[in-house]
Amino acid sequence: MKPVKIGLLGLGTVGGGTATVLQRNADEIARRAGRGIVVTHAARNRERADALGLAQTRISTDPWDVVGDPEIAVVVELIGGEHPALDLVMSAITQGKHVVTANKALIALHGNQIFAAAREHGVMVAFEGAVAGGIPIIKAIREGLAGNDIEWLAGIINGTSNYVLTEMREHAREFSEVLHEAQQLGYAEADPTFDVEGIDAAHKLTILASIAFGVPLQFDRVYTEGISRITPDDIAYAGELGYRIKHLGIARRTFGAVELRVHPTLIPERCLLASVDGVMNAVLVKADAVGQTLYYGPGAGAEPTASAVVADLVEVVRTLTADPENRVPHLAFQPDALSDARVLDMEEVESAYYLRMRAQDQPGVLADISRILGDSRISIEAVVQKEPAAGETSVPLILLTRRVQERRVSQAIAAIEQLPSVAGDVVRIRMETLE
Amino acid sequence: MKPVKIGLLGLGTVGGGTATVLQRNADEIARRAGRGIVVTHAARNRERADALGLAQTRISTDPWDVVGDPEIAVVVELIGGEHPALDLVMSAITQGKHVVTANKALIALHGNQIFAAAREHGVMVAFEGAVAGGIPIIKAIREGLAGNDIEWLAGIINGTSNYVLTEMREHAREFSEVLHEAQQLGYAEADPTFDVEGIDAAHKLTILASIAFGVPLQFDRVYTEGISRITPDDIAYAGELGYRIKHLGIARRTFGAVELRVHPTLIPERCLLASVDGVMNAVLVKADAVGQTLYYGPGAGAEPTASAVVADLVEVVRTLTADPENRVPHLAFQPDALSDARVLDMEEVESAYYLRMRAQDQPGVLADISRILGDSRISIEAVVQKEPAAGETSVPLILLTRRVQERRVSQAIAAIEQLPSVAGDVVRIRMETLE
Numbered sequence: 001m002k003p004v005k006i007g008l009l010g011l012g013t014v015g016g017g018t019a020t021v022l023q024r025n026a027d028e029i030a031r032r033a034g035r036g037i038v039v040t041h042a043a044r045n046r047e048r049a050d051a052l053g054l055a056q057t058r059i060s061t062d063p064w065d066v067v068g069d070p071e072i073a074v075v076v077e078l079i080g081g082e083h084p085a086l087d088l089v090m091s092a093i094t095q096g097k098h099v100v101t102a103n104k105a106l107i108a109l110h111g112n113q114i115f116a117a118a119r120e121h122g123v124m125v126a127f128e129g130a131v132a133g134g135i136p137i138i139k140a141i142r143e144g145l146a147g148n149d150i151e152w153l154a155g156i157i158n159g160t161s162n163y164v165l166t167e168m169r170e171h172a173r174e175f176s177e178v179l180h181e182a183q184q185l186g187y188a189e190a191d192p193t194f195d196v197e198g199i200d201a202a203h204k205l206t207i208l209a210s211i212a213f214g215v216p217l218q219f220d221r222v223y224t225e226g227i228s229r230i231t232p233d234d235i236a237y238a239g240e241l242g243y244r245i246k247h248l249g250i251a252r253r254t255f256g257a258v259e260l261r262v263h264p265t266l267i268p269e270r271c272l273l274a275s276v277d278g279v280m281n282a283v284l285v286k287a288d289a290v291g292q293t294l295y296y297g298p299g300a301g302a303e304p305t306a307s308a309v310v311a312d313l314v315e316v317v318r319t320l321t322a323d324p325e326n327r328v329p330h331l332a333f334q335p336d337a338l339s340d341a342r343v344l345d346m347e348e349v350e351s352a353y354y355l356r357m358r359a360q361d362q363p364g365v366l367a368d369i370s371r372i373l374g375d376s377r378i379s380i381e382a383v384v385q386k387e388p389a390a391g392e393t394s395v396p397l398i399l400l401t402r403r404v405q406e407r408r409v410s411q412a413i414a415a416i417e418q419l420p421s422v423a424g425d426v427v428r429i430r431m432e433t434l435e
Numbered sequence: 436m437k438p439v440k441i442g443l444l445g446l447g448t449v450g451g452g453t454a455t456v457l458q459r460n461a462d463e464i465a466r467r468a469g470r471g472i473v474v475t476h477a478a479r480n481r482e483r484a485d486a487l488g489l490a491q492t493r494i495s496t497d498p499w500d501v502v503g504d505p506e507i508a509v510v511v512e513l514i515g516g517e518h519p520a521l522d523l524v525m526s527a528i529t530q531g532k533h534v535v536t537a538n539k540a541l542i543a544l545h546g547n548q549i550f551a552a553a554r555e556h557g558v559m560v561a562f563e564g565a566v567a568g569g570i571p572i573i574k575a576i577r578e579g580l581a582g583n584d585i586e587w588l589a590g591i592i593n594g595t596s597n598y599v600l601t602e603m604r605e606h607a608r609e610f611s612e613v614l615h616e617a618q619q620l621g622y623a624e625a626d627p628t629f630d631v632e633g634i635d636a637a638h639k640l641t642i643l644a645s646i647a648f649g650v651p652l653q654f655d656r657v658y659t660e661g662i663s664r665i666t667p668d669d670i671a672y673a674g675e676l677g678y679r680i681k682h683l684g685i686a687r688r689t690f691g692a693v694e695l696r697v698h699p700t701l702i703p704e705r706c707l708l709a710s711v712d713g714v715m716n717a718v719l720v721k722a723d724a725v726g727q728t729l730y731y732g733p734g735a736g737a738e739p740t741a742s743a744v745v746a747d748l749v750e751v752v753r754t755l756t757a758d759p760e761n762r763v764p765h766l767a768f769q770p771d772a773l774s775d776a777r778v779l780d781m782e783e784v785e786s787a788y789y790l791r792m793r794a795q796d797q798p799g800v801l802a803d804i805s806r807i808l809g810d811s812r813i814s815i816e817a818v819v820q821k822e823p824a825a826g827e828t829s830v831p832l833i834l835l836t837r838r839v840q841e842r843r844v845s846q847a848i849a850a851i852e853q854l855p856s857v858a859g860d861v862v863r864i865r866m867e868t869l870e
Contacts, residue, residue: 021724025584031649031772032581032764128579134725136579144563144571146467147745149460214466272731275710289456290569290742293732296707297725307725310582318763328753329467337466 003036004317007066007097008057009088010078011048014102014129017302018078018309019052025310033314041069067092074316076309077101086110093117093125098320100312102129102305108203111210111217115330124319125330126312131204132157132281134304135297136311141285142211142332148287150212152252154265154434157204159279159299160188160195161227161247165235165264166277169244172232187279197226198247198262205249208283209260213253213341214333218260221343225263234356234429237398238266241382243354244274245429257342259349266354266431273434284434347407352381352431355399355413360421361388366397368419376412378404394423400431438471439752442501442532443492444523445513446483449537449564452737453513453744454487460745468749476504502527509751511744512536521545528552528560533755535747537564537740543638546645546652550765559754560765561747566639567592567716569739570732571746576720577646577767583722585647587687589700589869592639594714594734595623595630596662596682600699601712604670604679610663622714632661633682633697640684643718644695648688648776649768653695656778660698669791669864672833673701676817678789679709680864692777694784701789701866708869719869782842787816787835787866790848794832795856796823801832803854811847813839829858835866 008015022029022037030036042049043063049055060066067075067088075092077099079085085106092099094117101107107114107127118125128138132155141150156162160182167178179196182188194200202222210217227247238245243266252259267274272294276282281299286292298304329335359365366383373380379402386396401409413426443450457464457472465471477484478498484490495501502510502523510527512534514520520541527534529552536542542549542562553560563573567590576585591597595617602613614631617623629635637657645652662682673680678701687694702709707729711717716734721727733739764770794800801818808815814837821831836844848861 017724021582025582025723028584028649029582031768034764034769135728136575139574139579140571140730143750144574144746145742146749147456147460147464147742149463214463272707272710275707287742289452289460289738289745291733291739293570293730295575295728295730297728303724304726307580307582307722310724311579314581315578329469333466334469 001035003038004073004320005038005040005071006074006076006313007069007072008039008042008076008078009063009066010080011042011045011052012078013302014305014309015078016048016052017306018076019054021303021306021310023053029310029314033317035317037313037317041066041072063088067095067097072097073320074098074100074313076313077103078309079103082106082109089114090117093121093123096121096123098124098316100126100309100316102127102309104130104200104203104207108206108217108219111207111330115335118330119335124316126316127207128312129305129308131207132283133297133299133301134307135281135283135295135299136308137208137283137295138211140295141208143328145285145287145290146332148289150253150285150287152250153208153212153283153285154248154250154273154432155205155208155283156246156273156276156281157249157283157299158195158198158201158247159281160192161201162276162281163187163279164196165227165230165245165247168230168232169235169239172236174232175228175230196228198224201247201249201262205251205260205262208249209251209258211332212251212285213258214331214337214339215258215341216338218343221260223261223263223346227264229427230264230429233396234427237356237384237396238354241384241400242269243267243431244269246273250432253341254344257344259344261346261349264429266429267434271434347405347410349406350403351406352403353401353409354429354431355401356427357397357416358394358423359397361393361395362421365421368421369397369399369416372412372415373401376408378408378412436470438473439508439755440473440475440506441509441511441748442504442507443474443477443511443513444498444501445515446477446480446487447513448737449740449744450513451483451487452741453511454489456738456741456745458488464745464749468752470752472748472752476501476507498523502530502532507532508755509533509535509748511748512538513744514538517541517544524549525552528556528558531556531558533559533751535561535744535751537562537744539565539635539638539642543641543652543654546642546765550770553765554770559751561751562642563747564740564743566642567718567730568732568734568736569742570716570718570730570734571743572643572718572730573646575730576643578763580720580722580725581767583724585688585720585722587685588643588647588718588720589683589685589708589867590640590643590718591681591708591711591716592684592718592734593630593633593636593682594716595627596636597711597716598622598714599631600662600665600670600680600682603665603667604674607667607671609667610665631663633659636682636684636697640686640695640697643684644686644693646767647686647720648693649766649772649774650693650776651773653778656695658696658698658781662699664862665699665864668831669862672791672819672831673789676819676835677704678702678866679704681708685867688776689779692779694779696781696784699864701864702869706869782840782845784841785838786841787838788844789864789866790834790836791862792832792851793829793858796828796830797856800856803856804834804851807847807850808836811843813843813847
């Protein structure tokens with residue numbers, strides 16, 4: 001069979017990686033797909049294209065020329081960001097072209113619209129590279145676990161945040177210091193907000209939750225909290241109690257509703273997820289038939305993400321002749337079978353909590369705090385009171401609570417912060433046993 | 436659309452789990468597949484079927500009646516073993532019925548013949564449940580990593596062996612004692628040979644290697660060594676040196692050839708695979724674009740395996756109308772594109788080695804051993820000599836070597852065993868850094 005001709009939008013990190021992998025592994029890919037896959041048109045820089053070995057590829061400076069090229073069967077969108085990616089992708093779909101993208105913001109924010117258009121025009125939109133880079137997590141959940149009622153998933157889905165937390169723990173360093181170094185090493189962006197404040201993870205969690213539970217994409221309902229307020233002390237205290245602090249995206253199905261949340265989380269150190277360090281990603285999925293499965297690998301980078309993009313291309317090529325009705329649905333579930341389960345407000349979510357405060361080293365303080373927690377019907381799992389440092393009259397006091405609705409904890413924290421014997425804010429970090 | 440009618444061969448552990456999952460998750464499955472999946476005919480026990488909720492299902496005592504039922508579109512073979520499973524599956528294929536199976540022996544030993552028949556008759560044969568139970572590892576490698584040149588994979592793919600090794604390490608217990616207890620707890624079969632001698636793992640490795648490298652299934656070329664000769668001492672000495680002993684299936688592509696081997700292996704304890712304990716399975720895959728990815732979960736059991744069987748059913752149902760030429764190839768690569776790479780003899784394989792021997796506690800012994808290793812051009816990475824126990828004149832001597840061809844180590848061991856200062860056999864356990 002003749003090779004399939006594809007158009008490549010973007011020759012940056014992931015676009016370059018994709019061009020490289022398609023060429024280097026051309027034989028292996030054709031042996032699997034049954035035909036070759038060739039980039040015949042790309043945007044937008046001739047010099048960069050030549051450096052990537054695309055000397056035979058037509059290069060346009062305007063990405064619209066690629067999308068409009070009638071020879072192209074598949075458009076690979078690797079520009080990133082919402083605009084102009086959305087218009088380019090919508091135009092490709094309208095022209096009957098299949099789309100492969102690794103753009104998490106695009107899918108999380110505009111996926112419902114994009115998939116509706118794809119169904120209308122009978123084309124495929126594949127997006128494995130949008131979540132956890134090279135880990136085939138979308139395929140695993142959407143197809144590999146298709147027999148299950150999925151109960152929850154928890155993922156380390158932002159490598160930058162995981163790298164920062166790992167460095168903070170291993171070397172007892174401050175957040176800002178590690179972040180600064182990560183920026184100099186190229187592990188963190190000049191503007192790290194998307195990564196360390198959890199927005200990137202929330203994009204990915206939005207997608208994972210949809211394919212796990214069959215709910216529409218709803219990024220604006222994700223509770224999102226970053227890691228910038230985590231201190232080396234919190235990491236050390238958690239360690240003394242047998243926990244690691246990880247920045248997790250958590251999606252859980254509750255009775256008729258779902259939880260969607262991204263926040264720092266204490267997890268037991270014996271849990272495999274606790275051992276996922278540095279820039280690596282991992283997603284733990286709990287489903288009713290299979291139990292717990294975990295998927296681990298590099299969550300970003302040129303070739304890991306290209307691995308996912310090329311896998312999508314192979315799949316699109318294999319499925320070119322299939323009846324559109326019988327393809328795997330974008331969000332795992334048939335579009336007319338999506339659930340309208342409500343996303344809980346964070347105050348309605350139940351979790352266990354790590355609470356840290358600075359309290360006067362005097363009798364009665366713990367009794368006051370315990371009374372407030374008792375009044376809110378919050379049970380205490382463990383208390384750790386540190387020795388005062390020389391010349392200090394206040395001490396760090398750490399409490400672990402049992403599972404309780406967040407609303408009650410918020411109320412109790414407000415009351416504790418009013419106590420004259422407690423100085424400053426109470427630090428709250430959620431805690432999950434992942435069982 | 437009307438539900439798809441399937442025939443179920445076998446209502447034992449996995450057959451029962453499959454019947455249960457299909458009924459309990461019927462809604463979720465139909466929401467994903469776009470139509471229902473119903474067991475209309477099963478073999479072979481009415482009472483068992485009723486207990487599983489299959490009161491509406493026709494039950495035949497003869498599995499051939501199920502295979503011959505003209506209403507059935509898909510035959511699900513969960514009898515296990517080679518015979519009569521092979522004849523039943525071949526008959527189903529000849530009649531134009533699709534097949535889903537979790538039978539690793541059947542696929543590893545007869546897959547080449549089965550897939551050829553399936554291609555001839557235009558039907559699908561799906562076998563996700565044959566490897567690592569509920570972990571969607573076949574899908575991950577065959578489709579999720581389709582853009583990669585896969586370099587090697589290493590898996591803990593037999594839960595019984597991993598359970599025994601875990602117990603031996605955690606409680607410093609003997610192999611035979613732990614195995615006996617595992618049999619009483621139902622974690623090991625009455626005849627545990629298939630599990631602890633590595634045959635079950637070799638079946639699974641055969642399948643994994645084919646889909647990773649695009650080579651035909653060749654079970655008889657797998658080097659297979661079990662765990663029955665591992666002692667608590669070896670596990671403890673490995674631990675002192677920073678290693679865990681795991682029973683691994685390893686497949687590696689070398690220049691124009693492949694290695695296929697199942698044996699106890701020292702791996703660094705910092706490696707995620709080293710933390711996979713008890714009955715859990717995990718497969719680590721190294722591929723050129725994505726790097727290392729790991730897949731973890733329960734490798735056996737009623738519902739974990741049913742999870743894989745039902746995922747295959749959903750896929751078969753989705754692909755019913757697809758052009759057979761465009762379906763995912765059974766062994767990942769197109770049948771006319773399989774490689775004839777040779778499988779290396781174990782003596783040709785390169786590895787590092789842990790060698791343990793009992794040597795006289797006297798000057799010159801280490802010099803003799805070092806000379807023999809030097810003559811075979813084997814470099815020593817570490818030496819540990821234990822103190823003699825009270826009243827003993829010989830001591831355990833442990834050597835770690837650098838990577839070298841197995842042939843040379845076999846020669847050196849033979850020479851060391853001739854030394855008058857060395858008593859008994861030299862214990863050899865292979866060692867991999869998995870990097």
